[in-house]
Amino acid sequence: MSKKVLFPLLLIPMFLGGVDSTLFNSIAFDLPVLTDSWHLWFIDGYTIALASSVVLGSRLGARLGPGVTLTIGLLVFAVASAAPALLNSPVTWTATRFVQGFGYALIVSSVASVIGGLPNTAERTLGYSLWITTYSVGAGAGPLIGRVFVDVGAYTLLFWLPAAIALACALLASLLLRDIDLGQAASTKIDVASSVLAFLGFGLFVAGLQSHGEALERILATVAGSAILAVFCVRQLRSRDPLIDVRMLPFSRLGACSLALVFGSACYTGSVLLFSAEADSLLSILPVSVLALWVSLGGFAFHKLQSRFSPVHILQASLVTCALGLLVAAFVGLWPASFLIGLGVGVSMASGDAYLLGSVPPKDVARAAALQETSLAVGAALGVAGFGGLFTAIGSVTGTSVITAALVGVVVWTLRYNRGVLTA
Numbered sequence: 001m002s003k004k005v006l007f008p009l010l011l012i013p014m015f016l017g018g019v020d021s022t023l024f025n026s027i028a029f030d031l032p033v034l035t036d037s038w039h040l041w042f043i044d045g046y047t048i049a050l051a052s053s054v055v056l057g058s059r060l061g062a063r064l065g066p067g068v069t070l071t072i073g074l075l076v077f078a079v080a081s082a083a084p085a086l087l088n089s090p091v092t093w094t095a096t097r098f099v100q101g102f103g104y105a106l107i108v109s110s111v112a113s114v115i116g117g118l119p120n121t122a123e124r125t126l127g128y129s130l131w132i133t134t135y136s137v138g139a140g141a142g143p144l145i146g147r148v149f150v151d152v153g154a155y156t157l158l159f160w161l162p163a164a165i166a167l168a169c170a171l172l173a174s175l176l177l178r179d180i181d182l183g184q185a186a187s188t189k190i191d192v193a194s195s196v197l198a199f200l201g202f203g204l205f206v207a208g209l210q211s212h213g214e215a216l217e218r219i220l221a222t223v224a225g226s227a228i229l230a231v232f233c234v235r236q237l238r239s240r241d242p243l244i245d246v247r248m249l250p251f252s253r254l255g256a257c258s259l260a261l262v263f264g265s266a267c268y269t270g271s272v273l274l275f276s277a278e279a280d281s282l283l284s285i286l287p288v289s290v291l292a293l294w295v296s297l298g299g300f301a302f303h304k305l306q307s308r309f310s311p312v313h314i315l316q317a318s319l320v321t322c323a324l325g326l327l328v329a330a331f332v333g334l335w336p337a338s339f340l341i342g343l344g345v346g347v348s349m350a351s352g353d354a355y356l357l358g359s360v361p362p363k364d365v366a367r368a369a370a371l372q373e374t375s376l377a378v379g380a381a382l383g384v385a386g387f388g389g390l391f392t393a394i395g396s397v398t399g400t401s402v403i404t405a406a407l408v409g410v411v412v413w414t415l416r417y418n419r420g421v422l423t424a
Helices: 003-030 038-064 066-086 090-116 121-151 157-176 192-209 215-238 251-276 282-289 291-305 311-331 334-358 362-394 397-415
Strands: none
Touching (some): 003 066, 003 157, 003 282, 066 157, 192 215, 251 282, 251 397, 282 291, 291 311, 291 334
16 A cells, blocks of 8 residues: 555544643643543543553454554544533543543554554654654644634534544545554454453552542542552463563563653643643643643654663653753743653653663563553553642642652652663
8 A cells, every 4th residue: 555545544543642642631621511520530531541451452453453453443532532522421521531542542553553564664664753743743733722622612623523533534444454464463362351450450540549539539449459450460470471561560671661651651641731720821821732842852852862871861861851840830930841841751751662662672572562552651641640639639730740840759769779771
């Protein structure tokens, strides 16, 4: 198939995902149906489902083929995206976001499979570069698009338009990509039980961070979530073909990279939510929108810095920059803060990805990639829950920024104990 047809068909859903990653973070408090902490659940439902099913999506892709999986994912995404326009309760809205997150997990895994399966190295490199750029452009456009439609009182179009685009892409994918065969083993194990455990455990753990419910209920949710996640980890350790290979997570191996990815992603999604909470105009949302631009700049900066500094120092410096940006947001202003946070997030994500994937032998790259995608999605959910929960409890952008900066500082201090050999 011509790359002029293939790349747009794959990358338009990535643009939709980029938009979605910041759109509702920036306008959730302006949506009339959502009340109390349902703002946070509406955002986090999507990322919880994505984090717990992105690897399952890749397994389904190996069985059904990436073209079929992409079509199914787009159809699920389209239906779930449009559903809130027809519903009127925070519970049903949030339920659709869980479904939409599962659909996007299928989309991401399918796009990654198709691009990774291209026979030409130059084409694969071009595909990955276009993927990152397209997603970043969508992420930058999300807050602007959301503010425009909210200001004109047409927020329901934010559900209908992505649904229409996803539906059109699903139709094209079903016609053009259904026969794609990457030669993956059809016998690849689909561990539904582990996916259910990951979904329940992570969902309950995030529930403990939310502001929804009494303090005792949230504590019990955190404890229950931690226990289920422990069962999930034991199951993965005993599996010959684990869904997530937790054996890769000793701190001296890939734990430091994964930790940097989680906190870098959390700083990004949490900052978008926090700085949008008090934005009431297109002008006031601009610092949030340009965060995506600075994240891209951070990714470029990493490639210039990686040969000059050690991996652990780069990971530490990137998170220190994020923490400094949060403090600047608290005491100086959003424009310089957005630059520092975006730069720090970009370097932490690029370095975390490079060191995580580059520090394993070729036979383990697929499992490391699953760990990478899961770490980013976990961070996205924890950022919204953590920043949002603190902001709801404190009621202050300044206080929330200072506390989260301190937490990032603890992670920076922890990284100094990494003794592994990391390579890009």
